[in-house]
Amino acid sequence: xxxxxxxxxxxxxxxxxxxxxxxxxxxxxxxxxxxxxxxxxxxxxxxxxxxxxxxxxxxxxxxxxxxxxxxxxxxxxxxxxxxxxxxxxxxxxxxxxxxxxxxxxxxxxxxxxxxxxxxxxxxxxxxxxxxxxxxxxxxxxxxxxxxxxxxxxxxxxxxxxxxxxxxxxxxxxxxxxxxxxxxxxxxxxxxxxxxxxxxxxxxxxxxxxxxxxxxxxxxxxxxxxxxxxxxxxxxxxxxxxxxxxxxxxxxxxxxxxxxxxxxxxxxxxxxxxxxxxxxxxxxxxxxxxxxxxxxxxxxxxxxxxxxxxxxxxxxxxxxxxxxxxxxxx
Amino acid sequence: xxxxxxxxxxxxxxxxxxxxxxxxxxxxxxxxxxxxxxxxxxxxxxxxxxxxxxxxxxxxxxxxxxxxxxxxxxxxxxxxxxxxxxxxxxxxxxxxxxxxxxxxxxxxxxxxxxxxxxxxxxxxxxxxxxxxxxxxxxxxxxxxxxxxxxxxxxxxxxxxxxxxxxxxxxxxxxxxxxxxxxxxxxxxxxxxxxxxxxxxxxxxxxxxxxxxxxxxxxxxxxxxxxxxxxxxxxxxxxxxxxxxxxxxxxxxxxxxxxxxxxxxxx
Amino acid sequence: xxxxxxxxxxxxxxxxxxxxxxxxxxxxxxxxxxxxxxxxxxxxxxxxxxxxxxxxxxxxxxxxxxxxxxxxxxxxxxxxxxxxxxxxxxxxxxxxxxxxxxxxxxxxxxxxxxxxxxxxxxxxxxxxxxxxxxxxxxxxxxxxxxxxxxxxxxxxxxxxxxxxxxxxxxxxxxxxxxxxxxxxxxxxxxxxxxxxxxxxxxxxxxxxxxxxxxxxxxxxxxxxxxxxxxxxxxxxxxxxxxxxxxxxxxxxxxxxxxxxxxxxxxxxxxxxxxxxxx
Numbered sequence: 001x002x003x004x005x006x007x008x009x010x011x012x013x014x015x016x017x018x019x020x021x022x023x024x025x026x027x028x029x030x031x032x033x034x035x036x037x038x039x040x041x042x043x044x045x046x047x048x049x050x051x052x053x054x055x056x057x058x059x060x061x062x063x064x065x066x067x068x069x070x071x072x073x074x075x076x077x078x079x080x081x082x083x084x085x086x087x088x089x090x091x092x093x094x095x096x097x098x099x100x101x102x103x104x105x106x107x108x109x110x111x112x113x114x115x116x117x118x119x120x121x122x123x124x125x126x127x128x129x130x131x132x133x134x135x136x137x138x139x140x141x142x143x144x145x146x147x148x149x150x151x152x153x154x155x156x157x158x159x160x161x162x163x164x165x166x167x168x169x170x171x172x173x174x175x176x177x178x179x180x181x182x183x184x185x186x187x188x189x190x191x192x193x194x195x196x197x198x199x200x201x202x203x204x205x206x207x208x209x210x211x212x213x214x215x216x217x218x219x220x221x222x223x224x225x226x227x228x229x230x231x232x233x234x235x236x237x238x239x240x241x242x243x244x245x246x247x248x249x250x251x252x253x254x255x256x257x258x259x260x261x262x263x264x265x266x267x268x269x270x271x272x273x274x275x276x277x278x279x280x281x282x283x284x285x286x287x288x289x290x291x292x293x294x295x296x297x298x299x300x301x302x303x304x305x306x307x308x309x310x311x312x313x314x315x316x317x318x319x320x321x322x323x324x325x326x327x328x329x
Numbered sequence: 330x331x332x333x334x335x336x337x338x339x340x341x342x343x344x345x346x347x348x349x350x351x352x353x354x355x356x357x358x359x360x361x362x363x364x365x366x367x368x369x370x371x372x373x374x375x376x377x378x379x380x381x382x383x384x385x386x387x388x389x390x391x392x393x394x395x396x397x398x399x400x401x402x403x404x405x406x407x408x409x410x411x412x413x414x415x416x417x418x419x420x421x422x423x424x425x426x427x428x429x430x431x432x433x434x435x436x437x438x439x440x441x442x443x444x445x446x447x448x449x450x451x452x453x454x455x456x457x458x459x460x461x462x463x464x465x466x467x468x469x470x471x472x473x474x475x476x477x478x479x480x481x482x483x484x485x486x487x488x489x490x491x492x493x494x495x496x497x498x499x500x501x502x503x504x505x506x507x508x509x510x511x512x513x514x515x516x517x518x519x520x521x522x523x524x525x526x527x528x529x530x531x532x533x534x535x536x537x538x539x540x541x542x543x544x545x546x547x548x549x550x551x552x553x554x555x556x557x558x559x560x561x562x563x564x565x566x567x568x569x570x571x572x573x574x575x576x577x578x579x580x581x582x583x584x585x586x587x588x589x590x591x592x593x594x595x
Numbered sequence: 596x597x598x599x600x601x602x603x604x605x606x607x608x609x610x611x612x613x614x615x616x617x618x619x620x621x622x623x624x625x626x627x628x629x630x631x632x633x634x635x636x637x638x639x640x641x642x643x644x645x646x647x648x649x650x651x652x653x654x655x656x657x658x659x660x661x662x663x664x665x666x667x668x669x670x671x672x673x674x675x676x677x678x679x680x681x682x683x684x685x686x687x688x689x690x691x692x693x694x695x696x697x698x699x700x701x702x703x704x705x706x707x708x709x710x711x712x713x714x715x716x717x718x719x720x721x722x723x724x725x726x727x728x729x730x731x732x733x734x735x736x737x738x739x740x741x742x743x744x745x746x747x748x749x750x751x752x753x754x755x756x757x758x759x760x761x762x763x764x765x766x767x768x769x770x771x772x773x774x775x776x777x778x779x780x781x782x783x784x785x786x787x788x789x790x791x792x793x794x795x796x797x798x799x800x801x802x803x804x805x806x807x808x809x810x811x812x813x814x815x816x817x818x819x820x821x822x823x824x825x826x827x828x829x830x831x832x833x834x835x836x837x838x839x840x841x842x843x844x845x846x847x848x849x850x851x852x853x854x855x856x857x858x859x860x861x862x863x864x865x866x867x868x869x870x871x872x873x
Contacts, residue, residue, distance in 0.1 A: 052770045072773040079774050085767035089789040098785070099775035143771075150775065343687070345679035349672070350691050353698045353751065356709035359719065363712045373719050373726070413613055416606040424603040438618055441854055443808025445825040446847040449832050450621025453628070453840050460616070471617040478614075508599070539703045539811035544833045558704050558815055565712065572705040583697045 002061075003028035003186050004049075004154060009058035011044055018044045019210035022058070026203075029184040031177065035197040036207035037233070042190045045207075046156050049188065050079050062153060073102075078147030082159040084139040086131040092118070092142050093127040099150040117145045120179055137168040144176065148183070155180070157189040161196065173200055194234050198222060206230055223260075227329040231258040238297050239328075248295045249320070255327045261287065261300040263324035266310065270317030276310050292318055357576065364569035382570035392571065395556035402466050402552060403535045406473030407528055413474065414481050415524075419512060422486070422494050429486075436479040444540035447472070451545060464549040472541045477531040484530075488523035492516070522589055529586035533579045629844040641845035651827065655849065657738065658824040662806035664742045669749025670757075670799050676750070677758040692758065699751035703811030710735060710744050710816070736817050744812060749802050756801060760794035793865055800861040804854045824850050 002025035009022040019041045026032050034042040047053040049060055051072035059066050067075050086095050093114055100110040118124045121141040131139055140160055147155060157176070161169045177200050180187050191197055197204050198218040206214045206221060214226045225231035231239055237258040240248065245257040266288065274292030281287075286309065288299045299318070301308075310316055364382055366375030386392055421428045451472070455462040462468035494516060501511035539554040547555060553575060560568050632640040645651040680688050701709075713720045714735045724730045734740055764787050772782045810825035819826050824846060831843035 050770075050774060052773070072770070073776045073778065075774075077774060079771070081767045081771065083765070083767055085765070085771040087768055087772075087786045087790075089786065098772070098777070102776035102781065146771075146775070339682070342679035342682035345675055346683050346687060346691055349676040349679075349750075349754070350694060352672070352747075353695060356706065356713060356747065357698070357701065359713040360705075360709040369719075373723050409613070413610040417610045420603045420606050424600055435614070438622070440804065441858070442618070442622055442851055443810070443825065443854075445808065445810045445828050446625060446851055447618070447621045449828060449840060449843045449847050450624035450628075451617070452832050454620055454624055471613060474613060475618045533700050537700050537703055537705070539815075540829075543811075543814075544829055547833075554704050554811075557708070561708075561815070561818070565708075568708055569712065572708055575705060576701060579700050580697055583700070584693075587693055587696070 002026060003030075003063060004188075005059075005061045006045075006049070007059040007061070009045070009048060009060065010056040011041075011048060011053065012056060017210060022210075022212065024205055024212060024215065026186060026188065028186055030202050031180055031187045031189065031200065032203045032205060033189045033191060033197040033201040034205050034207055035191060035194060035233075038192055040207040041210040042192075042207050043158055046079075046158055046188060046190050049154070050077050050156055051075050076150075076153045077156060078150060078152030078154070079156040079158065080140070080143045080147050080160045082162050084131070084136075084143045084163075086139055086142055086146075088131055090130075091127065092123060092129050092131070092134070095131070095142055096146045096149050099146065103150065113149055117149045120148070121145045121175070135168075136164050137172055140164065140172060141175070144179070148179070148185075153186070155185050155187045157187065159190055159192070161191070162193075169196075176200070198234070206233065208233075224326060225258060225328055228256060228258075231326070231328050236261050236298060236300075237326075240295065244295055248293055248297075249322075255329070258326045258328050259297065259320065260324060260326075261298040263321055264297065264299045265319035265321075266290075266299055266301055266316050267319065268317060270319055272318040272320065274316055274318050276312055276314045276316055278312050279310070290316065290318065357573075360569045360572050360576075363566060364573045366566060369566075382564070382566045383574070385567060386570045386574065391551070392556060395551045395553045398466070398550055399536060399553040402469050402473065402550075403532055405466070406470045406477065406535060407531060409470055410474050410477045410481055410531070411524070411528070414478065414485065415517075418482065418485050418489060419494075419516070422489050423498060432482065436482050439475045439479050444472070444476070444538075445544070447475075448541060448544040463545055464547075466546070466550045468545050469541060469550070469552075472545070473535050473538065476538060476541075477535060480531055480534075481527050484527035485520065485523060488520055491523075492519045526586045526590050529582050529589070533582045533586075536575075536579060536582075625844040625847050627844075628841045629848040632841050633839075641842050642849075644842070645845060645849065650822070651846065654822045654824050654827045654846075655853075657822055658807055658850075659853070661738060661741050661745055661823065662803050665745030665749050665806050666799055666802035668742070668746040669753045669802050670795065672746070672750050673753025673757050673798070674795070677754050677761060680754070680758060681761055692754075695751045695754045699748075699755060701751075702748040702809075704815040706744070706748060707812050707815035710740075710747070714740065714743070736821065741813060741816070741821065744816065745806050745809065748809075748812065749806065752805060753798060753802060756798045757794065760791060760798070763794065764790055796861055796864055800857050803857050807850065807854055807857075 005025035006022055010020050011018045012020075022041075022045060034045060036042045044053060048055045049067075051067070051070060055068055058068075060068050062075070062077075087098065090098065096114045096117060097110050100113060105113070114127075115124065118127060121144055123138065123141055123145065126134065126138060126142075131142070134142065140163075143160070160176070161172055164172065173196060179185075189197075189200060198221070201218060203215060203217055204221050205212050208229050214221060214230050221230065221234055225234060225237070228239055231237040237260055240257045240259065242253050242255060242257075245253040249257075262285075272292060274290045274297075277289040277291055277296070279286055279288045281303070282300075284303055285300045286303050288301065288310065290297050290299050297318075362375060363369055365378050365380060367377040367379040367381075369375035417432075421432060451468065452463055454460070455468060462471070497515055497519070498508070498511050501515045502508070506514065537554060538552075539558070542552045542555050543558065546552070548559065551559070557568060557571055557575070560571065629641060630639065631637055634640070680691060710718075712718055714733065715721065716735075718735070721730075721733050721735075724733070735744070768786055768790075769779075769782055772786060773779075777785065808825060810829060813821055813823055813826060814829070817826075819830060828843050828846045828850065831837070831839045831846070
C-alpha cells in the first residue's frame, strides 16, 4: 500500500507541456529522490505535490486522500527550498515557531517543540540569531527545523544542498538522512547531483524531459541503466554504438552497449591490445584514456602505489568482462 | 506569481493599474484637449477643435528663443557634468574606493538642500563682485551640474560595478595598455550606453527646471519654463499648446532612454 | 603616495571647485547669515522673530501639513499601484511603468497649468462635479487644492521608488509561509509588511522632503500668494517687497533643519528595525 501516489499528473506552462503523464508511488517512511538534469520537470513535480503550482490534470493521493483540490495551507506538507526562504524579520526561534503559531499551538507547547527540533538540527545555541547572522549551512538547518516542527505527513526537499559548499553539503546530507530515519518521515528529495542521489536514497526516480526514465534503488540505477540517457547521467559509462561495439568485441552486436570504466581491467599482457593516450589523477582513482581497435575507452583503476602507473603511450592489454556489459536502448 | 494568474484577483489588479494610469493621464489629457480647443470655458467639453494655438506657438520668436536657450543651457550643463563626473568616478572607483562613501554623502546635498535655499546664497554671493554671474546662463549651467550630479553619479556607478572596472583595467594593462589607454579604449566604450541613458534622463528633468531659472536669471535669459510662467496671463490655450509641446519633447527623450536601457539588458 | 595617485587626485580638483562654488558655498553663506541681522548683528534675532510671528509660523505649518498629507496619500496610492503592477501581465505593466516614469517629469509650472484647466474655478472637472451635485464649490488655490496637486506629483515618484522595493518580498517566502499554514493576509502581517517597512519609511521620507522643498508648483499656481516656506524664502531675496537675505537664510535653515530632522527620524526608525543582509 503506497503512502503517496501520483497518478496521470499533467502540467504545461502556456502551451508547453512540462510533463504529460507522470505516475509514481512512494511507501511510508521511504526516502526517494527525483534525479535529473535541469529542466526535466523534477522541481515542477515537487511544487505540484506541495500545491504551489496548480496541476492541469491527474491525481495526487496522500494517505489515500486526493490532495489536488486542497490549498498548500491544508496539505500538511513540509518543504525546504534551495534558497532557504527564511523570513528575514524573524529570529531562528520565531522562524521555526511560525508554523505552530499559524496552527494556534499554545506557547508552552510551541516553545517545547521548537527547542526539541532545534536540538535535532544542533542549533539550540543560535535560537536568538537572525538569518543574516547565520552561514548557509546553518540557514538550511533552520529551514529544515521549520518544516519538521509542524510534523508534516510528507517532507519535500527542493535541491536543499545546491547552494552550499562541498564540505558542508556532505555533512548536511548525512544529517538530513539520519533525522529522516529517526522520524520515519516520508521524504521526496530533488537534486541534479547523481552522487547525492546515490548516497542518500532508498529509491531514485530518474527523470528526463518530463518522464520518469527509470526507478529503482541506487544499485540498480548504477549497474543497470535502461537507456543511453540513464547510462550517460549516472556514472561515467563508455557508451558504444552497435558498430563500434562489434568492432571492439569482435562479434556482431545489435544494440548499444554501456561499459563502466571501473569494470575494465588493465594489465601488461592479454589478447586485447591498446595504447594509453593520457591519464588523469582523480585522487583514489586513476582515469586512463585508452585506444583499442580504433575505439577510445575510459578506464578507471584504483590508485594503489605510484609504481603501478602506466605512462602515456605505453602498450597495455585490456580485459573486458562480458557479464558487466550492459545493453541499453 | 503563478497563483495570481487566474480569476478575480486578476481583475482587481488590472483595474487598480488602469485607475493609476487614468489618474496620471488625466491632467495631461485635459491639457491636450485644451490645447486643440478653439474655445473652452465654463463647460465640461470644448466647443470646437483647432490647431491654431500650435501654429501660433511655433511661430512666436520669444518661444523659439526660450526653447533654444533652454536647450543650450541643459546641453552645456550636461557636457560640464560629464567632464567633471567621469574622471571623478574613475578616480574614486579605481584609485580611492573609500572615497565612494564620502561621495555618497556629498551627493545627498543637492537633495537635502532645495534649490530655493541654495538660491538665497547664490544670489548674494554671485550677484556682484569677482564672480558676478547672476542673470547670466553661466550660473544656471553651474547649478544644473549640481542638480544632475546625484543622478549621474548613481547611474554611472551602477554601470561601473556591472562591468567590473578593476578586472577590466587589470586585463587591459596586462595586455600592454597604459592607464589612459585602458580607460579610454576599454572602460569608456563599455560605459557609453549607460552614460547615454543617464544623460537623456538628466536632460529631461533639467529641461523642466524652474526654481533656479526663475530666481537667479528670470527674463534676462529666459528658459522655456520661465517663459511658460510668464505667459500665464495670455490665453490658456496657448500655454496648453506650450505644455503639450514641452511634454512631447520630454516624452520622446524618455522613450529613447527606456529603449536604450532595454536594449542594454538583453 | 605614488605619482599616479597624485595625478589621480589632481583629476578631482575641477569637480571639487565646481561643487564648492555652486553647492557648498551658498549653503555656508546661508548658515552664516541666518545668525546675522541688519539691526542687531550676530545672534538669534532672526529665529526669535520667526517664532514670534504668526505669519512665519503659518508658513511652516502650511508646509508641514501639505507635505505630510500629500506624502501620505501619495504613498498609499503608490503602494496599491505598484503592488498591483507586479500582478498584471508584462505588457500592461511595462506600459504603465514607462508612463509613470514620464509623468514624474510632469511637475512644476506645466502641472500647475494643467490643474487649473481641470480643477480651477472654471475647470472641466470642477464643473462636472458641481453639476453632479457632489461639491458646492472647489478652490484649487487653497490648502486642500494644493494637497491634491502635490499628491499628484508624489504618485509617480512613489511608484518609481516602491516598485523595485517589492522585489525584497521573495516569492519563496510566500510559498514557505503558505505551506506552514499562513493565509495571504497572515503572510503580509507577519512577513511582507515587516520586510517592506524600511522601504516604505524611506520612500515616505523622500516624498516628504520632495514636498517640503517644492517651490515651482505652488509658485506657478498662486503666483507666490500662498504662504508656505519656500515661497517666503524666495520672496525675501527676489520679491518686489522688502528684501531681507538674512531673514531668508534663517527660514532656509529652518527648512533644511526640518528635512534633516525627518531624515534623522528615518535613520532612527531604521536602526530599530532589523537589518536584512543582501
